[in-house]
Amino acid sequence: MKNHRWSIVILIAFGVVVNYFDRINMSVAMPLLQKEFNLTPGQVGIFLSAFAWSYALLQLPIGPLLDKIGVKWVTRVATVIWTVACLLTAVANGWGLIILSRVLLGVGEAPFFPSAAKAVSHWVPRNERGRAVAVYDSQSKLSNAIGAPILALIVTEWGWRGGFLATAVVSFLYAIVYWIWYREPHEDKRLTKEEYKYITEGGSQSSEEASGSAIKNIRYLLTKRKVWAVFIGFAAYGYSWFLFLTWLPGYLATEMHMSILKSGWYSAIPWIVGTITELVIGGWLVDRLIHKGYNRTRVCKIFLVSGLLLGLSIIGAAFTHNPNIAVFWISMALGGLVVTSAVAYSIPTFIAPKGSVGTLTGLLTFGNNAMAIVAPITTGFIVQATGSFMYAFLIAAVFLVIGILSYAFLLTDLEPIEAADTKLSQHSA
Numbered sequence: 299m300k301n302h303r304w305s306i307v308i309l310i311a312f313g314v315v316v317n318y319f320d321r322i323n324m325s326v327a328m329p330l331l332q333k334e335f336n337l338t339p340g341q342v343g344i345f346l347s348a349f350a351w352s353y354a355l356l357q358l359p360i361g362p363l364l365d366k367i368g369v370k371w372v373t374r375v376a377t378v379i380w381t382v383a384c385l386l387t388a389v390a391n392g393w394g395l396i397i398l399s400r401v402l403l404g405v406g407e408a409p410f411f412p413s414a415a416k417a418v419s420h421w422v423p424r425n426e427r428g429r430a431v432a433v434y435d436s437q438s439k440l441s442n443a444i445g446a447p448i449l450a451l452i453v454t455e456w457g458w459r460g461g462f463l464a465t466a467v468v469s470f471l472y473a474i475v476y477w478i479w480y481r482e483p484h485e486d487k488r489l490t491k492e493e494y495k496y497i498t499e500g501g502s503q504s505s506e507e508a509s510g511s512a513i514k515n516i517r518y519l520l521t522k523r524k525v526w527a528v529f530i531g532f533a534a535y536g537y538s539w540f541l542f543l544t545w546l547p548g549y550l551a552t553e554m555h556m557s558i559l560k561s562g563w564y565s566a567i568p569w570i571v572g573t574i575t576e577l578v579i580g581g582w583l584v585d586r587l588i589h590k591g592y593n594r595t596r597v598c599k600i601f602l603v604s605g606l607l608l609g610l611s612i613i614g615a616a617f618t619h620n621p622n623i624a625v626f627w628i629s630m631a632l633g634g635l636v637v638t639s640a641v642a643y644s645i646p647t648f649i650a651p652k653g654s655v656g657t658l659t660g661l662l663t664f665g666n667n668a669m670a671i672v673a674p675i676t677t678g679f680i681v682q683a684t685g686s687f688m689y690a691f692l693i694a695a696v697f698l699v700i701g702i703l704s705y706a707f708l709l710t711d712l713e714p715i716e717a718a719d720t721k722l723s724q725h726s727a
Contacts (some may be wrong), residue, residue: 343678361660423500608634
């Protein structure tokens with residue numbers, strides 16, 4: 299048996315790296331943009347959140363669209379859109395056009411994580427899914443570790459436009475590779491019969507779509523307690539995640555008085571920690587424990603709650619002016635948070651009704667990415683009002699406590715939810 303399924307996981311993982319290069323270029327370049335356009339911290343927050351305006355709102359329709367059209371074509375078109383958006387940012391001649399191009403980037407990248415979850419549900423058996431999700435989701439941390447210093451160097455040498463142009467070229471190359479390589483399992487001639495049998499018998503979801511309208515399916519999912527448990531927990535994680543993603547270089551540059559280049563290198567440290575903890579703990583260890591016979595629900599709940607508890611280390615960063623101590627606490631917080639990310643992204647592949655992985659993932663990522671609008675703007679105006687990041691970090695801690703309570707008391711099990719039409723037919727029988 300060959301391991302072609304893992305080439306698909308690696309393809310998705312590279313896509314995540316490219317996605318996050320496209321996203322963090324704005325936060326790395328922001329000190330130069332802030333100076334050129336004379337932006338206040340509040341306006342910086344609006345700039346940093348522009349990507350999420352379209353990205354978050356499109357999570358709801360993207361899920362049903364993936365369930366109807368399929369991963370291959372939705373993602374192919376998306377790669378072209380986000381490449382064009384990066385190029386437009388590089389050539390924009392005013393702040394209005396920059397914001398518009400970031401909104402377009404959100405449109406292009408919105409399908410990627412729901413499509414990744416749906417692809418994994420088709421390509422990877424249940425017993426390997428934790429590792430598969432951790433492999434691609436961990437790249438959102440590794441790309442920050444790699445991207446922050448690389449983009450800081452590019453921006454320092456060639457200005458902020460150079461940073462956006464570089465990511466446009468990388469996006470274009472990825473679009474070509476994705477168009478050539480990705481296929482659904484039933485149509486991929488590189489997949490052996492033996493591996494196809496292993497995948498399907500291991501509990502992979504079929505490529506069939508869910509019955510019923512998208513709105514009806516979303517409404518049905520929202521009646522389920524465990525859906526709300528993950529929705530609230532994932533949104534709580536998202537607030538801290540997007541605070542770090544958008545403001546970490548700016549925090550180090552302003553509060554810790556670092557150069558762009560130095561803040562890029564310091565920013566890399568927490569992301570390296572996050573990459574390692576997600577792969578080792580959120581992926582390998584979770585799958586290992588379940589493989590050894592431990593209850594999947596209990597294992598997942600322990601790691602979800604423990605990860606958010608570690609995330610409360612952000613409180614330590616709120617009360618220091620030493621950059622080394624601040625980066626230590628942020629690394630602790632991020633290292634815990636990303637473990638919950640890997641587990642949360644795998645949950646829809648277990649509990650979604652047949653044909654609804656895209657819809658459920660879209661619903662959960664909508665809640666998560668709504669925080670990409672709230673966190674940067676809230677942080678920006680708090681910093682503008684107080685001149686400090688202390689209260690911004692403390693608010694993130696409050697969100698994490700809400701997430702801990704949600705995972706601890708609302709998440710009941712990880713068994714598949716019955717399809718809405720199945721339940722109706724049972725009632726009518």
